[in-house]
Amino acid sequence: MQDIADRLDAWHRAGRSFAVATVVSVSGSAPRDPGAALAVDADGEAVGSVSGGCVEGAVYELCQQALADGDPVLHRFGFSDEDAFAVGLTCGGIIDVFVQRVVPGADPGLDAGLAYLASGSPVALVRVIDGPAALTGATLAVTADTHHGSLAARVPDSAALESAAAVQARAMLEAGRTGQFTLALDGRPCDPAAAHTAVFFVESHVPAPRMIVFGAIDFAGAVARIGGFLGYHVTVCDARPVFATERRFPGADQVVVDWPHRYLDAEAAAGRLDGRTALCVLTHDAKFDIPLLERALRMPLGFVGAMGSRRTHRDRLDRLRESGLTDLELNRLRSPIGLDLGARTPEETAVAVAAEIVAHRRGGSCLPLSAHGGPIHHDHPAQDRPRRIA
Template identity: 45%
Template sequence: MLDLMPSLGSWRPAISGQRCAVATIVGTGGSVPRPAGTSMMISEHGEILGSLSGGCVEGAVVEAALEALRDGGPRLESFGYSDADAFAVGLTCGGELEVHIQPLTGGMPEFSGVVDAEQPAAIIRRLDTGGGVVMVNDPVRFRAMESPELAHLVGDHPATVFAAAAQIEPLLQGGRAGLVRLAPPAGCIDGWVTTERLEAPPREEEEPQPITLFVESRLPAARMVIFGANDFGAALLPAGKLLGYDVTVCDARPAFAGQSRFSGADSVVTDWPHRYLQAETAAGRIDSRTVICVLTHDPKFDIPLLETALHLNVAYVGAMGSRRSHRQRVDALLDAGTPTEALEQLHSPIGLDLGAVTPAEVAVSITAEIIAERGAGTRRPTLEAPGFPSLKDSTGPIHAAPPAPTTPTQEDSWT
């Protein structure tokens, strides 16, 4: 839904107050054209804003949306490719989509605010009942347990809010979209808390239904900070940009940092590396998605920089050097008081063992290691299959399914 909100202020059906339905991709499998969180708005007269798949399922989604507007009920539609009928509505790329369709019969007050497409934002929607929306302006600093709007959305029960927080905050702070399913606490019917004056227990057919939320979060591009304006830094810069990072190159030597080959960076800084990292951290510009690559290969820069970096909650810290340099670096950091457990997050020597030699090849090995860390949990080395195998030597789906959302019970929520 976040992708549509900047356009709602100028979309004629929204301005004129027409009844509309919003269709959102809430689940995907295999190869699909658009990610979870992509939405399409359909007016009561069939006008469309946005796209879910580039055309292959839009017609069926419009029909389902119009039907939802007629009967006033939300629905979940699934689309996939059928070998038995090549002309059936589906995805010829072989993927699967789950699309939630929600009629907005009372207009669009929840979505009336125009969201700047360049600014951080998030939206939490309830799918299992008649709706409900919580808008979040600062996803990284949002604290679910402190939000009265979220508490009301899930039924004002502390245990449920606690369970929701455990799943919602990682999605918000990671700039991701996903479903959150929660087991309703005891004493609920259809997800809403009942009073203690209930005279008889709910009938079996009224068994409480899981609470289902859909979270969308948009954050600025994650940062890659490259320390070292040298051949390896020049090769890693475009590789980092290709992965979507906001890339900074920092070097204390003006003659190195000022070279034209670094002009493609989002920012080039001339400063002592550790001083710059400390200043950026204090300013709140370093977060859990930040990637730090130490390519200076000089102890007078590396040691104070790594002392700072290894105390931060960041996604990746890597340092270039031989194994001998690594041992000397570890000894120096231990002597400086760096805890042994902090050293465990240091990737040194930097990069995956791909046999890389040239700066360009080393850049590939570094970005490969960053991707492997970023996707930790879906493809991890094991004793039976050490390292990261070639796709030709592996089996199963190429795109591993994300872990299924947990459904903590009321008792689990307080552990």
């Protein structure tokens, strides 16, 4: 829902009702991840997408129905073997879509959640997507220290369920996870197949992951641009003020003049690094690289890669071993950085670097899809965890 938050906020502030359809479960080769959303307002305007086009028309109709009758609905879409022309995902995947009406001012949990979402503040939007009819559609907005909304307003004696849901959602927010969990109606954990349960869908919205590019060289500009395209908040850092300028790196969100290892230490101490952070070390200069990598490889960062020739790489490993790093720590270093695409230009190199980062994060094989019959989409939930580093 993050990608349409601005439009939803505009509708909400204008007092316009709308229906939002959210992907809450995916299996197989589905095109969008859980949390993808399509919304339709009372005038019929639509924003967002749940499938890249396969089932948008049917979901649009579900949204209009929800606007008309106010009833939330959980609907499954998948490829139909009996009728290939039936509404479904021709890619062979299956998605579950939850549709609900949003009336500004009617649900404190939804109101607060949309406000947090629009402001960019971390929040877990927690919705009951299956269970007793009176609870379905109930929403909590959970932050690090409180939550808004109430299940008890819908079902008396549900305080324990509300408290347990908020605790579970807060843990998912801290881990940056989006997904489902099931609780018994008294708040206890239970088997998802058990009777008398409530199924919750949690959308965790946290700040964009960080990419820090060390080395203000021409390749850094291309890597910064593609990092922004992938959704990273990109910082370029170099100790040389003549090279580290905003004019040279318009694609970066931030340009910093500082020694790389000193900047990394400061960011870690401030809690601004986590398990989704990607470090691209492009300086291939030992006086910058060694102190930086000595620290970075001891931090639980998402990706640490370094540019350089094979000879530079071997020399770098020798120096890092001399500084005390273990083989286990050194095995985390992706060097030379990037996939073997035969890249030469800065732009081609940036594509190779970005491809390796995506493959590392998602668990991809790095093989051409035509070379194997395995799954097209991969996911490594652990790579998405925003574990704070201090």
